[in-house]
Amino acid sequence: MGAAGSKLEKALGDQFPEGERYFGLENFGNTCYCNSVLQALYFCVPFREQLLEYYANNKNIADAEENLLTCLADLFSQISSQKKKTGVIAPKRFVQRLKKQNELFRSYMHQDAHEFLNFLLNELVDILEKEAQAAKSDPETSSPPEKLANGPKTVQANGTHKEPLVTWVHKNFQGILTNETRCLRCETVTARDETFFDLSLDIEQNSSITSCLKNFSSTETLNAEDKFFCDKCRSLQEAQKRMKIKKPPHILVIHLKRFKYIEQLGRYKKLSYRVVFPLELKLSNTVEDVDCEYSLFAVVVHVGSGPNHGHYVSLVKSHNHWLFFDDENVEMIDESAVQTFFGSAQEYSSNTDHGYILFYESLGASNKS
Amino acid sequence: MINTANGMMSTAPSGNAQSPGLKTYFKTPEGRYKLHYEKTHPSGLLHYTHGKTVTQVTIAHLKDKPSPSTPTAPSSSFSASSGVRSAAARLLGGGNGSRALSFVGGNGGSKSVSGNNRVGSLGASSSSNSTSTSNFDGKGTFLIFNVGDAIFISDLNSQDKDPIKSIHFSNSNPLCHAFDQDAKDGHDLIIGLNSGDVYSVSLRQQLQDVGKKLVGAQHYNKDGSVNSSRCTSIAWVPGGDGAFVVAHADGNLYVYEKSKDGAGDSSFPVIKDQTQFSVAHARYSKSNPIARWHICQGSINSIAFSTDGAYLATVGRDGYLRVFDYSKEQLVCGGKSYYGALLCCAWSIDGKYVLTGGEDDLVQVWSMEDRKVVAWGEGHNSWVSGVAFDSYWSSPNSDGTEETVMYRFGSVGQDTQLLLWDLEMDEIVVPLRRPPGGSPTYSTGSQSAHWESAFPVGTLQPAPSMRDVPKISPLVQHRVHTEPLSGLIFTQDSVLTVCREGHIKIWMRPGVADNQPNSAETILSTSLKEKPLLSSKVGSLSYKQ
Numbered sequence: 001m002g003a004a005g006s007k008l009e010k011a012l013g014d015q016f017p018e019g020e021r022y023f024g025l026e027n028f029g030n031t032c033y034c035n036s037v038l039q040a041l042y043f044c045v046p047f048r049e050q051l052l053e054y055y056a057n058n059k060n061i062a063d064a065e066e067n068l069l070t071c072l073a074d075l076f077s078q079i080s081s082q083k084k085k086t087g088v089i090a091p092k093r094f095v096q097r098l099k100k101q102n103e104l105f106r107s108y109m110h111q112d113a114h115e116f117l118n119f120l121l122n123e124l125v126d127i128l129e130k131e132a133q134a135a136k137s138d139p140e141t142s143s144p145p146e147k148l149a150n151g152p153k154t155v156q157a158n159g160t161h162k163e164p165l166v167t168w169v170h171k172n173f174q175g176i177l178t179n180e181t182r183c184l185r186c187e188t189v190t191a192r193d194e195t196f197f198d199l200s201l202d203i204e205q206n207s208s209i210t211s212c213l214k215n216f217s218s219t220e221t222l223n224a225e226d227k228f229f230c231d232k233c234r235s236l237q238e239a240q241k242r243m244k245i246k247k248p249p250h251i252l253v254i255h256l257k258r259f260k261y262i263e264q265l266g267r268y269k270k271l272s273y274r275v276v277f278p279l280e281l282k283l284s285n286t287v288e289d290v291d292c293e294y295s296l297f298a299v300v301v302h303v304g305s306g307p308n309h310g311h312y313v314s315l316v317k318s319h320n321h322w323l324f325f326d327d328e329n330v331e332m333i334d335e336s337a338v339q340t341f342f343g344s345a346q347e348y349s350s351n352t353d354h355g356y357i358l359f360y361e362s363l364g365a366s367n368k369s
Numbered sequence: 370m371i372n373t374a375n376g377m378m379s380t381a382p383s384g385n386a387q388s389p390g391l392k393t394y395f396k397t398p399e400g401r402y403k404l405h406y407e408k409t410h411p412s413g414l415l416h417y418t419h420g421k422t423v424t425q426v427t428i429a430h431l432k433d434k435p436s437p438s439t440p441t442a443p444s445s446s447f448s449a450s451s452g453v454r455s456a457a458a459r460l461l462g463g464g465n466g467s468r469a470l471s472f473v474g475g476n477g478g479s480k481s482v483s484g485n486n487r488v489g490s491l492g493a494s495s496s497s498n499s500t501s502t503s504n505f506d507g508k509g510t511f512l513i514f515n516v517g518d519a520i521f522i523s524d525l526n527s528q529d530k531d532p533i534k535s536i537h538f539s540n541s542n543p544l545c546h547a548f549d550q551d552a553k554d555g556h557d558l559i560i561g562l563n564s565g566d567v568y569s570v571s572l573r574q575q576l577q578d579v580g581k582k583l584v585g586a587q588h589y590n591k592d593g594s595v596n597s598s599r600c601t602s603i604a605w606v607p608g609g610d611g612a613f614v615v616a617h618a619d620g621n622l623y624v625y626e627k628s629k630d631g632a633g634d635s636s637f638p639v640i641k642d643q644t645q646f647s648v649a650h651a652r653y654s655k656s657n658p659i660a661r662w663h664i665c666q667g668s669i670n671s672i673a674f675s676t677d678g679a680y681l682a683t684v685g686r687d688g689y690l691r692v693f694d695y696s697k698e699q700l701v702c703g704g705k706s707y708y709g710a711l712l713c714c715a716w717s718i719d720g721k722y723v724l725t726g727g728e729d730d731l732v733q734v735w736s737m738e739d740r741k742v743v744a745w746g747e748g749h750n751s752w753v754s755g756v757a758f759d760s761y762w763s764s765p766n767s768d769g770t771e772e773t774v775m776y777r778f779g780s781v782g783q784d785t786q787l788l789l790w791d792l793e794m795d796e797i798v799v800p801l802r803r804p805p806g807g808s809p810t811y812s813t814g815s816q817s818a819h820w821e822s823a824f825p826v827g828t829l830q831p832a833p834s835m836r837d838v839p840k841i842s843p844l845v846q847h848r849v850h851t852e853p854l855s856g857l858i859f860t861q862d863s864v865l866t867v868c869r870e871g872h873i874k875i876w877m878r879p880g881v882a883d884n885q886p887n888s889a890e891t892i893l894s895t896s897l898k899e900k901p902l903l904s905s906k907v908g909s910l911s912y913k914q
Binding site: 204206207208210211274276278279280281282284291293335336345346 | 710835853
């Protein structure tokens with residue numbers, strides 16, 4: 001372990017970024033789903049900084065109850081304050097807390113990294129909201145803060161002008177989708193907004209993320225069994241529906257739906273499709289028609305041929321170097337190695353390392369959170 | 370194997386191996402393009418290297434041996450040969466027709482030291498020529514393609530699926546190659562390797578040799594002594610008298626002259642500013658490479674010379690197309706992709722347009738006159754890995770008087786599709802003549818007046834905004850392979866597509882396949898009558914996987 005650390009230090013030499021720490025995470029039996037996501041989040045710099053800031057502001061409250069947020073903050077602070085530049089850390093408290101919190105993650109089975117990420121972000125938001133609520137406490141208990149989790153919410157603010165609580169987790173990850181439905185009879189457009197922490201995209205063989213995003217936002221006609229109830233016509237009508245991005249998130253998390261339920265098989269199957277993702281991306285399916293540019297900084301990779309077993313690793317870009325995190329091991333890799341995780345053009349291939357969750361950070365100044 | 374009159378039929382036995390559900394033709398307004406045959410490499414052999422390299426294809430027309438001793442070769446349909454020869458001589462200028470190739474007569478002693486070095490192996494190879502390669506008549510059209518650690522050579526005009534020759538590189542993988550059919554001495558094929566090493570050889574000599582190694586090669590940048598990063602793209606300088614350029618994955622491009630010693634130890638000063646374009650010349654004039662161009666940060670993915678050799682276009686990891694005045698060594702113009710790296714580029718034969726393709730899934734049409742992007746082709750569902758103008762195609766209603774010239778071009782992508790496009794500048798709805806959004810150099814005001822000053826010579830433009838660039842749609846969309854594609858070539862009679870794994874398909878143009886099912890000589894002669902074919906080259910995807 002120590003030798004591996006010094007190897008990375010040697011590889012980086014005097015290019016080792018000032019103040020940065022590259023630590024592997026110990027695996028407690030199939031906890032690679034957790035480790036891979038934690039590394040991606042650690043190298044999501046705005047998220048890390050705000051979490052450490054939160055930790056600095058709250059660590060004095062000694063009697064504070066332990067929760068996933070404090071465990072995560074504790075872990076990140078532990079990593080960032082290491083004397084050594086490289087090494088291995090055991091995220092023991094965090095994993096214990098996670099297992100206590102959610103029975104889904106309690107077993108030693110192979111878990112889904114995307115489910116974990118989703119659970120974690122929503123849990124963090126819940127904790128922050130509860131804290132904010134407790135802080136405001138009695139003065140004006142007018143209304144409970146609107147729940148901003150992953151659920152849909154209508155944005156037609158109904159007069160009362162309720163300010164939804166926007167936590168720093170929201171500021172980093174939350175975007176708003178708008179679901180536009182045009183009634184083909186009266187042409188009325190009904191828009192319904194929903195917030196998201198990540199976009200789950202259907203994938204096709206030999207396609208690109210750009211193309212998957214295009215399909216995600218493509219116009220779909222609702223007809224036959226699937227008509228739309230138009231409020232104006234007061235009846236079921238044929239309609240056209242499409243999803244646009246109303247507010248692009250600062251951190252764009254894209255989840256590739258590689259695990260697909262195959263009815264004929266009666267089980268999930270892993271799609272090993274080759275889906276290329278560029279290091280720079282623009283969202284063009286936005287409402288305001290502005291090009292919002294992103295840069296890839298982390299990839300959670302699923303290794304293996306099926307959904308119920310396998311391994312997770314992550315690729316992370318830090319200070320213009322790409323690093324490969326495989327539980328306790330950390331290696332430097334060339335940028336061009338990222339493309340070996342695109343997937344395979346052939347169904348049966350020896351290559352089973354496939355990009356599963358992509359993390360892009362917005363480059364634009366247009367992000368005004 | 371059975372050569373039926375219908376070109377399509379012959380593909381059935383060879384095509385069934387890998388392509389269920391792929392059609393063997395596609396329709397265009399002018400008729401059907403039919404899959405004529407396929408070329409590939411021996412399967413099974415290369416499993417371990419599968420996916421590690423990206424196949425590129427170079428097409429090479431070897432002319433009839435110009436020496437008077439050749440008439441031993443004629444095949445049955447050789448009656449056209451004299452016509453070919455005279456056409457070639459006329460088009461290619463003097464000096465070429467009567468010049469003895471180096472391996473024939475030891476090169477007349479006019480060569481430098483390095484020339485003499487070659488004689489030993491040449492003698493050996495020419496003796497083997499007479500026996501083992503008696504079927505090689507010294508001319509023809511060949512496909513040169515790399516797969517794994519090997520270069521394969523196939524006869525374009527034979528029905529044989531397998532290559533006629535393989536050359537293995539024990540130390541590194543060949544990644545790019547180029548052929549110069551106007552080469553003044555034997556060395557007409559250049560090859561760039563993963564290790565940065567570069568070789569120049571005579572294609573004819575390779576075909577005459579029975580071994581699986583490169584013979585009579587000149588070795589440059591040996592063991593990456595000058596630059597150890599991967600060779601990404603290689604090209605002869607048109608009319609450059611044996612000069613060629615090699616682009617590398619670290620953003621540098623080197624200029625070589627084959628007449629100079631390959632073993633020289635050129636050294637270049639440290640690049641002061643990685644972000645700036647700079648050219649350094651070798652201090653020692655007899656060594657190779659003679660110059661280094663530092664072009665960009667990150668990889669140069671593909672390069673292309675304009676037909677006249679005046680301009681050099683490069684595309685790279687940073688997403689910029691750059692066009693240089695080659696002799697002046699100056700940046701003329703260029704601009705950024707919508708987003709992501711650019712992977713390929715190609716010139717129109719008249720030098721007015723440059724096509725690029727890249728990681729934004731777009732085919733970009735760059736106008737040299739306007740010095741900006743004039744159209745984006747939308748239609749690929751993945752990265753665009755190869756682009757080319759169809760220089761043999763002429764607009765059905767072109768009478769030469771209209772100014773609106775129509776161009777036909779093609780593109781291939783990692784979505785396994787071949788797309789064909791028509792470009793007629795008048796038909797494109799050009800938005801207001803203003804530079805794409807957000808240019809700091811542009812001030813609002815009288816638009817046309819500011820246009821020229823907005824993008825002075827030598828500046829790079831930022832990425833255009835989606836709404837500012839006119840879009841064009843493909844004429845044809847055809848799924849060609851099951852693997853992502855890496856390149857395409859237009860020839861007089863066909864379109865060639867190649868996938869990353871090294872399978873090549875040859876699609877006959879409408880009307881060609883039916884009339885001339887097996888027309889090696891015809892293809893050569895007609896193409897030479899039309900215009901001198903430059904060595905065309907595809908598959909500019911630089912990196913390997």
